[in-house]
């Protein structure tokens with residue numbers, strides 16, 4: 001995984017057909033996804049429940065790009081090795097998930113993964129000020145985590161502050177929640193480079209009509225790049 005700040009579209013399989021993850025992952029990658037975003041929810045940190053490390057391990061052979069695992073669980077530390085074993089490339093923990101995010105990020109890197117830290121909409125950017133050298137990705141949530149298809153919450157001033165705090169460090173800014181062709185240019189212009197999109201990628205398509213996924217991905221990318229497809 002080399003570092004660059006070009007726009008990367010990361011479809012969230014939270015909006016995929018839950019009975020058909022392998023084909024759904026293959027379809028989005030064939031249609032231009034740069035990363036595959038996997039939302040792990042525990043029914044405790046967030047009021048929804050998705051899948052655990054065994055399911056993520058089963059997804060791994062289908063992901064040829066980057067497997068970006070977003071943990072919405074608390075606690076995180078007891079599960080880090082299981083997600084390393086499952087083959088996560090990036091493992092992201094929430095700063096709100098416990099008192100020891102500094103230790104968690106160190107443990108994620110020590111387990112051989114890129115370390116991400118996510119910020120809920122209500123959490124100030126200062127929460128990551130002392131973590132910038134321990135992290136490879138900062139995820140700015142633009143919805144309250146737990147569900148796909150929610151309305152985008154404008155966090156552009158937080159993204160701008162973060163971009164200036166990061167400076168030349170090789171740290172991605174990821175945006176998660178309500179990203180579509182209307183909101184993508186706002187976050188890209190503010191400094192984001194990884195755009196997670198669930199409903200906006202999967203809407204209207206299926207593994208039988210994967211070209212719809214391709215059109216949706218191209219529309220988000222073109223909007224973020226300031227050029228309509």
Ligand code: DX5
Nearest residue numbers: 145146148149177178198199
């Ligand atoms: C929300 C998840 C997101 C979500 C995005 O808790 O972390 O990744 O799936 O879905 P959309 O793009 O539909 O807002």
Ligand code: ZN
Nearest residue numbers: 039070176196
């Ligand atoms: Zn997510």
